[in-house]
Amino acid sequence: MNIHEYQAKQLLAQYGVAVPPGEVCDTPEAAKKIAEGLFAKGEKLVVVKSQIHAGGRGKGTFKSGFQGGVKLCKTADDVLEKATAMLGNVLVTKQSGPEGKLVSKLLVAAAPEIKKEFYCAVLLDRASSRPIMMVSTEGGVDIEEVAEKNPEKIVKETIDPAVGMMPYQARKLAAALGLKGDLIGNAAKLLMGVYKTWWESDAAMVEINPLCIVVGPDGKEALSAVDAKIGLDDNALYRHKNIQEMRDLAEEAPLEIEASKFNLNYIKLDGNIACLVNGAGLAMATMDIIQHFGGNPANFLDVGGGASKEQVTAAFKIILSDKNVKGILVNIFGGIMDCNIIATGIIAAVKETHLSIPLVVRLEGNNVVAGQKTLAESGLSLITGDTMADAAQKVVSAVGKI
Amino acid sequence: MSILVTPQTKVLVQGVTGSFGARHTQLSIEYGSQIVAGVTPGKGGQVFEHAGKKVPIFDTVAEAAQQTGATASAIFVPPPFAADAILEAIDAGLALAVCITEGIPVNDMVKVKRAMEGKTTRLIGPNCPGIVTPGEGKDSHGGCRIGIAPGYIHKKGNIGVVSRSGTLTYEAVWQLTCRGVGQSTCVGIGGDPVNGTSHLDVIKMFNDDPETHGIIMIGEIGGAAEEEAAEWIKANCKKPVAGFIAGATAPPGRRMGHAGAIVSGGKGTAAAKIAAFKDAGIGVAVTPSEMADTLLKMM
Numbered sequence: 001m002n003i004h005e006y007q008a009k010q011l012l013a014q015y016g017v018a019v020p021p022g023e024v025c026d027t028p029e030a031a032k033k034i035a036e037g038l039f040a041k042g043e044k045l046v047v048v049k050s051q052i053h054a055g056g057r058g059k060g061t062f063k064s065g066f067q068g069g070v071k072l073c074k075t076a077d078d079v080l081e082k083a084t085a086m087l088g089n090v091l092v093t094k095q096s097g098p099e100g101k102l103v104s105k106l107l108v109a110a111a112p113e114i115k116k117e118f119y120c121a122v123l124l125d126r127a128s129s130r131p132i133m134m135v136s137t138e139g140g141v142d143i144e145e146v147a148e149k150n151p152e153k154i155v156k157e158t159i160d161p162a163v164g165m166m167p168y169q170a171r172k173l174a175a176a177l178g179l180k181g182d183l184i185g186n187a188a189k190l191l192m193g194v195y196k197t198w199w200e201s202d203a204a205m206v207e208i209n210p211l212c213i214v215v216g217p218d219g220k221e222a223l224s225a226v227d228a229k230i231g232l233d234d235n236a237l238y239r240h241k242n243i244q245e246m247r248d249l250a251e252e253a254p255l256e257i258e259a260s261k262f263n264l265n266y267i268k269l270d271g272n273i274a275c276l277v278n279g280a281g282l283a284m285a286t287m288d289i290i291q292h293f294g295g296n297p298a299n300f301l302d303v304g305g306g307a308s309k310e311q312v313t314a315a316f317k318i319i320l321s322d323k324n325v326k327g328i329l330v331n332i333f334g335g336i337m338d339c340n341i342i343a344t345g346i347i348a349a350v351k352e353t354h355l356s357i358p359l360v361v362r363l364e365g366n367n368v369v370a371g372q373k374t375l376a377e378s379g380l381s382l383i384t385g386d387t388m389a390d391a392a393q394k395v396v397s398a399v400g401k402i
Numbered sequence: 403m404s405i406l407v408t409p410q411t412k413v414l415v416q417g418v419t420g421s422f423g424a425r426h427t428q429l430s431i432e433y434g435s436q437i438v439a440g441v442t443p444g445k446g447g448q449v450f451e452h453a454g455k456k457v458p459i460f461d462t463v464a465e466a467a468q469q470t471g472a473t474a475s476a477i478f479v480p481p482p483f484a485a486d487a488i489l490e491a492i493d494a495g496l497a498l499a500v501c502i503t504e505g506i507p508v509n510d511m512v513k514v515k516r517a518m519e520g521k522t523t524r525l526i527g528p529n530c531p532g533i534v535t536p537g538e539g540k541d542s543h544g545g546c547r548i549g550i551a552p553g554y555i556h557k558k559g560n561i562g563v564v565s566r567s568g569t570l571t572y573e574a575v576w577q578l579t580c581r582g583v584g585q586s587t588c589v590g591i592g593g594d595p596v597n598g599t600s601h602l603d604v605i606k607m608f609n610d611d612p613e614t615h616g617i618i619m620i621g622e623i624g625g626a627a628e629e630e631a632a633e634w635i636k637a638n639c640k641k642p643v644a645g646f647i648a649g650a651t652a653p654p655g656r657r658m659g660h661a662g663a664i665v666s667g668g669k670g671t672a673a674a675k676i677a678a679f680k681d682a683g684i685g686v687a688v689t690p691s692e693m694a695d696t697l698l699k700m701m
Binding site: 279390 | 517566660
């Protein structure tokens with residue numbers, strides 16, 4: 001699960017990570033009020049930031065034509081004007097897809113003077129099965145590009161989960177960023193907090209980009225998490241009630257939310273051949289084989305090991321609500337499940353949804369002969385495939401003929 | 403021989419009284435596997451009965467292992483308690499723990515891996531179908547089945563299968579069996595980002611097993627475990643290896659069902675893994691329908 005920037009900053013602040021003072025709001029008037037408060041405290045510049053789950057907001061364009069989802073303002077009236085232009089409008093960025101995302105919340109925060117920009121992230125290193133913190137002096141830019149062109153500019157510290165991140169590791173990283181004097185201790189405290197946020201929230205990734213040396217209203221330099229992104233481990237959400245409440249359903253695809261209600265793992269793609277498969281690996285492989293034979297998969301859909309009648313019916317309904325879908329490939333390896341029961345479920349689902357597009361079914365496994373017989377005698381105009389390759393070719397050809 | 407387990411391996415089941423654990427314990431008993439004990443805290447002294455077999459239930463793994471001589475565990479414990487169950491199996495000194503549970507928090511597994519350092523127990527999984535060493539009987543009856551794989555699709559023979567995915571393993575096994583080719587052992591290592599045993603660990607065991615003559619390795623997007631195995635195979639493996647990688651069409655940044663199946667930061671793509679396979683001389687099945695044929699052509 002992903003959360004918004006303002007939510008990520010709330011979590012980070014709970015663990016002692018300095019973030020620019022600010023608040024979230026959903027009306028232009030409230031934005032103005034927050035800005036007035038910040039200016040009154042001596043801030044010279046305020047930033048208005050669109051809260052959507054997609055990067056590249058600053059360089060994005062609203063469908064209204066308004067340029068930029070992140071704006072710097074010198075007055076509260078300017079904040080009111082920019083907030084009015086953003087709220088309720090759809091922002092398109094390089095990560096949002098062409099359909100864009102509706103901006104319904106804004107973060108209004110202090111925009112202190114920035115002396116230097118760094119990068120910091122905590123994530124799981126799969127090779128060592130341990131967390132790593134990585135920092136770079138190349139902040140505010142695309143870190144993947146840095147990794148490719150200047151890998152030596154990324155410094156990593158592996159963390160022993162038995163003791164957690166130790167202060168010396170944070171100081172090492174601070175030194176690697178070229179920090180001196182008081183800033184070393186200041187950065188070390190912040191980095192420890194970033195790690196603690198990652199570990200205690202069961203995050204999949206915490207990214208601070210940029211992490212900045214900023215000048216406060218008092219003229220003192222300090223580290224601050226100017227932007228933040230947090231992704232969470234879905235498997236661990238059950239033990240974080242506060243984080244569950246941060247879920248923003250408006251950011252998720254409606255069909256994916258519907259699918260999750262039936263324990264179906266569905267991801268919508270751009271193609272026109274839907275697939276319904278049991279098992280994640282087989283579901284991926286089914287998408288791959290559709291493409292291999294010249295088709296274009298419309299979704300990833302794993303119905304799990306069971307593939308009950310209720311699940312198959314729900315899955316058909318979800319597949320059919322995607323208007324791009326022109327054909328369906330069902331690929332079930334009934335290991336333990338009786339293929340005949342699965343066949344009965346498919347027939348019921350076809351009847352209940354009044355299916356009118358080509359359906360290719362490939363069943364394999366337990367009691368498969370009876371299952372195929374049931375399908376053949378159903379009177380439905382479905383096509384059966386013997387192997388995955390056979391079924392994939394048949395569905396690609398059936399859709400091609402439409 | 404085989405790897406990890408033989409038909410004689412004595413197996414205990416943690417979470418034997420849950421509906422999922424109970425169902426698959428019944429199937430393992432029907433398959434002829436040596437299920438000697440169950441463990442459910444608070445239900446010690448009760449008996450798990452199926453098909454005329456009486457399996458004693460114990461409160462702790464240590465007790466179960468001591469009294470029955472079990473050396474392997476099948477873990478069917480719900481996600482919040484699974485890390486604890488794995489560590490209990492390790493503490494009891496079992497040779498093998500196979501964790502079927504899907505949905506364990508990643509940080510729990512990070513802790514488990516750290517706690518396992520220096521221990522002798524081998525962990526397979528989590529989020530995996532388990533292990534099958536096929537038996538000599540009809541439909542491979544009499545083999546050792548730990549986990550949730552359908553037993554009857556197997557056939558005793560000389561091909562080793564290792565995979566991150568359950569149903570793709572069954573697909574490969576069934577292709578082999580339909581061609582009259584049997585398997586030495588089939589191992590599902592699981593779809594999570596942190597697991598006990600890697601592709602490479604299993605490949606090394608297959609390489610050392612005289613009964614294994616060829617290997618099918620099935621991978622998917624995410625991580626770099628397939629590349630690591632390929633590099634080792636290139637320099638060391640004496641046996642033909644065929645492989646398949648799932649997820650060539652998966653969009654970057656999305657988890658494809660398995661927690662570990664994600665392309666992030668341009669890393670873990672199917673293209674990179676397929677290139678590593680080809681470079682190592684591993685036969686690449688262009689589609690999942692050709693996994694068995696790709697290997698058989700090499701043998």
